[in-house]
Amino acid sequence: MATAQAAPSRFRHFRSLELVVGVFLIGVITLSVLFSGILFPDGGESMDLMARLVPPFQSLAHPLGTDPLGRDVLARVVVGGKISLTVGVLSVLGAVTVGTLMGLIAGYYRGVAEMFLMRFADIQLALPFILVAIMFIAILGAGIDKVIFFMIVAYWVHYARVVRGSVLALREREFILSARAIGVSDWRIIFTHILPNVLGPIVILMTLHVANNILLESSLTFIGLGVDPLIPSWGGMLADGRTYLQSAWWVSVFPGLAIMLTVLGLNLLGDWLRDYLDPTGQTSR
Template sequence: MAAAQAVPSSRRRFRSMEFVIGLLFAGTMTLAVLFSGFLFPDGGESMDLMARLVPPFTDPAHILGTDPLGRDVLARVVVGGRISLMVGVLSVLGAVVVGTLVGLVAGYYRGVAEVFLMRFADVQLALPFILLAIMFLAILGTGIDKIIFFMIVAQWVQYARLVRGSVLALRDREFILSARAIGVGNGRIIFHHILPNVLGPIVILMTLNVATNILLESSLTFLGLGVDPLIPSWGGMLADGRTYLQSAWWVSVFPGLAIMVTVLGLNLLGDWLRDLLDPLGQTNK
């Protein structure tokens, strides 16, 4: 009996630790980015060629050191997070709207609509992401708006398949059949009865996909397919510092740490949400 009680208790503590650490990591980075305009009014663009490549923790004016142009690394890391978080959040919101609508229609109405939409989704899933990104951005050009649009196009399929599966499990439940029997319209059934019951998995996937999209944006920018190099971003800082890894490691290491901390925090929050909203599907920890 004591052992049986100890296991759930330890799981609750672990889930709580996931929440605390995830909120600490992701929340700290998010707050720093949101208030970056007050913390660093110059936007991390002030240059001091007399203070080029100052090592970290040696100058109180530049706690994390400076880059090859004498710009403060801490300021650029905080300011650069605005691009990564904006791309991650906006692209996920767009993919959620498109994918959820497609999944609701395909799962509820079935028939030709389901076959057409899901086969189109299968074709898109078969396309390699990196090659698709290179082709897409090479044709339309680079830029924040184009990266967000591409991520929406590339990721709506995940939400469509998730929502469709959930709708298929719900459409023949008693409360849906009762709503139909009393004459409730399809639109009201979909948005007032089915959609609230599929929001849990959607929220979990959103949290995890924001972290994924931050990595994707940084990767594309590192490859030169992302945002303008003149705009501070984590991927751009990694690309700028790769030639200084031996002589000035901090130029790349601290943006990399910012990416790692943010993504780790979001993944931990996603795991905590999964256990909270889907207790039947939680894993042993």
Template sequence: MAAAQALSSARRHFRSLELVLGLLLAGGMGLAVLFSGFLFPDGGESMDLMARLIPPFESLAHPLGTDPLGRDVLARVIVGGKISLTVGIFSVLGAMTLGTLIGLIAGYYRGFTEVLLMRFADIQLALPFILVAIMFLAILGTGIDKVIFFMIVAQWVQYARLVRGSVLALREREFILSARAIGVGNVRIIFTHVLPNVLGPIVILMTLQVANNILLESSLTFLGLGVDPLIPSWGGMLADGRTYLQTAWWVSVFPGLAIMFTVLGLNLLGDWLRDLLDPTGQTSR
């Protein structure tokens, strides 16, 4: 009976509307970006001034229209997604690695180490993110590497606090005490017994954070503090098209829709993972 219930629950999870929509939206955009080099060998940079500002759905060659320089909007939206997804994924991986390591150390060893690390985290949380980002990028300059580095430095705190709280609940559990009693070293306990038990919340936070970082990168690039304006990106396309909203709305609307659908898909996948990995947190349906 228990096995049948578990199987039924698994089927229900994998037939979830959140999973299906999340995969269609975020997965579809990810595949398009992955194969953008084959779909658009020119990288969306080919210009044709004779075909500038063609409205969407009026030309088979340019289904989403063209921008003020005659560049294909569809190609630039797909190619531009590479920047946003790269920033989102690599910044989250870096912040997760740094924050998880600090959280494991602070939660397991406690004492002065925990106080020092967590007070430093509290100070960083008190800093206004957008103002620090503007100052940081204005001093060091723009670029995808600098945006990723800043996001890692700014966001490790969330992972550290999450992991520390989970470790505090685990460190006095029977299986941890048994491992200590038989002489297992602290490092081995942390990475073989503690870490696997905190991966669920980390994965959920990572999924949601990728979506958040896509929005942050687009916002910073829109303000001129993100990636190089010459590189196609969603935030850059929004900035380029804002002066044409009344005459050529599609130049800004389609990059905005790409951001919205990608972020929505990732958030849906995050909610699905939360329900899958933490059944006690499910809401009734």
């Protein structure tokens, strides 16, 4: 009877509206970006000066209209998503790799390693993000690789703090003490027994930080500190269309909607993962 009751409880999570909407939004956007080279072989760069600022929904050739240079807005939104998603995913993967390793070391070994790493993290968290970004980009220059590297440096501390807190709670548990007692090496304990037990919070934080980093990349590009303006990106399209908001609103609105829907889908998935991975087995509703 207990097994029969547990099965519907597990499947209830997969009928969540958050999961359905999140997977749908992220699935559509990801597939569009992955097949952008097939859908739009020109990369959204073809110009038609005779079709400048065509309003949306008035031409089958340009369903979302055209920009001031006659380039198709739909093509540029889809192609630009490749840059934003690449920056968001790669920066999070780099930050979670560095932060998780630092958090495992600080939480398990304590002592000088913990004090040094955590005080460095506290100092970094105290620095204003936008001022550091301006200084960083001014020294190294703009570019996709620079933006990704900066986000890794800026956000590894979040993962380090979360992982360290989880490791501090786990390192004195009975199964860890038993492993030490039978002579299991520290690194095997860390990666075999501790790391799998801290993956839940890491995965949730990763999902939310991808959305956050997409917003940051768009913001930095919008103010001229991110991706090269010649490369299609959502932030760059917003910047290009800000002078046409009254006469050609669609140039900025559609990339803005792409950012909003992507971030919404990722946040919904993050909320669902938080509930699904909740150790109490209870949802927030």
